[in-house]
Every structure is written in structure tokens, then in C-alpha cells.
Amino acid sequence: MNAVQNSTTRSAASNPLDKKRNIIAIASGKGGVGKTWFSITLSHALARRNQRVLLFDADLGLANVDIQLGLMPERDLGGVISGRLSLAQAKVHFDEGNFDVLAGRSGSGGLAALPPNRLNTLGSDLLELSSSYDRVVMDLGAGIDRTVRSLSSRAGTTLVLTNTEPTALTDAYAFIKISIQANPAADIRIVINNCASHAEGRKTYETLRKACDSFLKYEPILLGMIRHDVSVLRSIRNQTAILTRYPNCDAADDVRAAVDVLLEAR
Ligand SMILES: Nc1ncnc2c1ncn2[C@@H]1O[C@H](COP(=O)(O)OP(=O)(O)O)[C@@H](O)[C@H]1O
Numbered sequence: 001m002n003a004v005q006n007s008t009t010r011s012a013a014s015n016p017l018d019k020k021r022n023i024i025a026i027a028s029g030k031g032g033v034g035k036t037w038f039s040i041t042l043s044h045a046l047a048r049r050n051q052r053v054l055l056f057d058a059d060l061g062l063a064n065v066d067i068q069l070g071l072m073p074e075r076d077l078g079g080v081i082s083g084r085l086s087l088a089q090a091k092v093h094f095d096e097g098n099f100d101v102l103a104g105r106s107g108s109g110g111l112a113a114l115p116p117n118r119l120n121t122l123g124s125d126l127l128e129l130s131s132s133y134d135r136v137v138m139d140l141g142a143g144i145d146r147t148v149r150s151l152s153s154r155a156g157t158t159l160v161l162t163n164t165e166p167t168a169l170t171d172a173y174a175f176i177k178i179s180i181q182a183n184p185a186a187d188i189r190i191v192i193n194n195c196a197s198h199a200e201g202r203k204t205y206e207t208l209r210k211a212c213d214s215f216l217k218y219e220p221i222l223l224g225m226i227r228h229d230v231s232v233l234r235s236i237r238n239q240t241a242i243l244t245r246y247p248n249c250d251a252a253d254d255v256r257a258a259v260d261v262l263l264e265a266r
């Protein structure tokens with residue numbers, strides 16, 4: 001990273017990944033930038049590096065992980081919220097990817113509007129369950145509402161995903177701002193998704209980094225850049241994981257490169 005540091009700028013790079021809090025939140029602020037696709041592909045790539053992975057669909061009430069993977073889970077978070085299942089009992093194994101999934105339930109009003117005490121319990125249960133895994137990947141919903149803030153506060157690392165559009169960048173900045181206000185030592189890293197080239201991705205990152213440095217005195221580091229790739233849309237349409245269907249496409253290469261950086265940082 002060529003982020004220039006100065007003495008008054010706090011840097012995420014100085015916060016090593018807390019091994020006890022091996023939860024990685026995927027956030028964006030703006031919807032539709034690729035969080036769910038990236039969460040799945042990151043989980044898959046981590047599992048292929050022999051990591052024990054749990055993918056938690058934390059877009060409560062608008063779950064998409066099962067749809068993108070073509071799963072019909074017999075158990076999901078709905079059972080947890082109704083009190084029938086513990087969080088550990090609600091997970092299913094995604095054989096093809098060799099990782100576990102805690103699926104959400106789309107259209108569930110109960111999940112979408114969890115009261116603060118239930119959200120707290122869910123977060124604590126997740127922390128407990130995370131000790132059975134090397135990594136837990138948490139696919140957050142869009143926005144910066146109470147649910148998103150509460151769940152993201154459980155993560156040791158937050159990957160803020162943005163594309164190159166000014167609206168996505170503005171929302172990513174807003175997410176970083178509230179995260180830093182809540183926890184000045186937050187470990188936030190940036191993933192630029194859907195860029196035309198790595199050069200464009202780096203330029204986009206620099207724009208975001210400069211805004212964070214100027215206004216927040218915080219420099220989030222760059223984890224990776226994922227190029228625009230028609231294979232992403234094709235694999236989602238086919239409801240098949242991209243690492244299974246198009247393992248050698250540009251976007252798959254880029255996610256693997258991000259995983260290399262993530263695992264090196266341990
Ligand atoms: N790297 C990429 N290349 C091409 N299309 C992409 C890429 N990343 C995301 N997309 C497109 O963005 C859409 C939204 O992705 P999704 O994971 O559902 O976003 P989110 O969870 O942030 O709402 C996908 O259906 C896909 O068409």
C-alpha cells in the first residue's frame with residue numbers, strides 16, 4: 001500500500017487481527033455493490049486455503065446467500081429467532097464449498113426488526129460460535145441502521161466494499177465514519193469491487209483514503225480490488241459458486257489475491 005502516514009493519522013495497519021474475534025464483517029453502506037457475492041466467494045476461497053469457515057447471512061430479513069448458492073436450507077436463522085434452534089444448530093454445511101452457512105430467511109419481519117436485546121443475544125451467540133471456526137464471514141445488510149451497527153461491532157475486522165461510483169464511495173465513507181466514531185481502533189480495510197482495471201481500483205481507493213485521512217484522521221488500508229467480470233453475473237444467474245463454475249476468471253483471481261493478503265496479516 002502506498003498510503004502515506006503522518007504522526008496524527010491513526011492507521012488500521014497497526015491493529016493486528018484479533019484472533020479471538022475472527023469475525024470478518026462485509027459492509028458497504030450502499031446496497032447492490034456485491035457484498036453477498038463477495039462474502040460467498042471469500043468464504044469459499046478461505047475454505048480452499050484449509051480454513052474452517054462459517055458464512056453468516058446477516059442481511060436479516062432480506063437474505064440472499066442461499067439464493068446465490070442455490071441452497072434450500074432445512075434450517076435457518078428463523079428457527080433461532082423463534083427459539084426452536086440454537087445458533088449452532090441452525091447452521092448447514094455447504095458441501096461443494098466445504099464451509100458452513102447460517103442462512104437467513106428472506107421476507108421475515110421478525111428477523112428484520114429484532115429488538116436490541118435479541119440483537120445483543122444474537123451477537124454474543126455468534127461470538128461464542130466463532131470459536132469453532134478459523135474465520136466467520138458476516139454478510140451485512142445495506143445501510144447504517146441499528147442492526148448493521150450492532151452486528152458489525154462484533155467483528156474483529158470489517159471489509160468495506162465499494163464500487164467506483166461516487167454514491168457507493170459516499171456511503172462507504174459514511175459507514176467508516178460511524179464505525180470509527182463507535183470504535184476509534186476499528187480494523188477497517190477496503191475492497192474496491194467491480195472496477196474496470198486494477199489501476200481504476202487503486203485510483204478509487206486513493207479517493208476514499210484521502211477523504212478518510214482529511215476528515216477522520218484515519219487511513220483504512222486496501223485489502224484488494226476485484227475487477228468487473230461477466231462471470232460474476234453468470235454464476236449468480238446459475239446459482240453456482242463462481243470458484244466452482246469459473247475458477248480461473250479475473251474476479252476469482254482477485255478474490256484469491258485478497259485472501260492471500262488477509263491470511264498474511266494474521
Ligand atoms: N466484480 C463484479 N463484476 C460484475 N458484476 C458484479 C461484480 N460484483 C457484483 N456484481 C453485480 O452486482 C450484483 C449485486 O451483487 P450482490 O452480491 O447481490 O450485492 P449486495 O449484497 O451488495 O446487495 C450482482 O448480481 C452482480 O450482477
Ligand SMILES: [Mg+2]
Pocket residue numbers: 035036037059064
Ligand atoms: Mg446482499
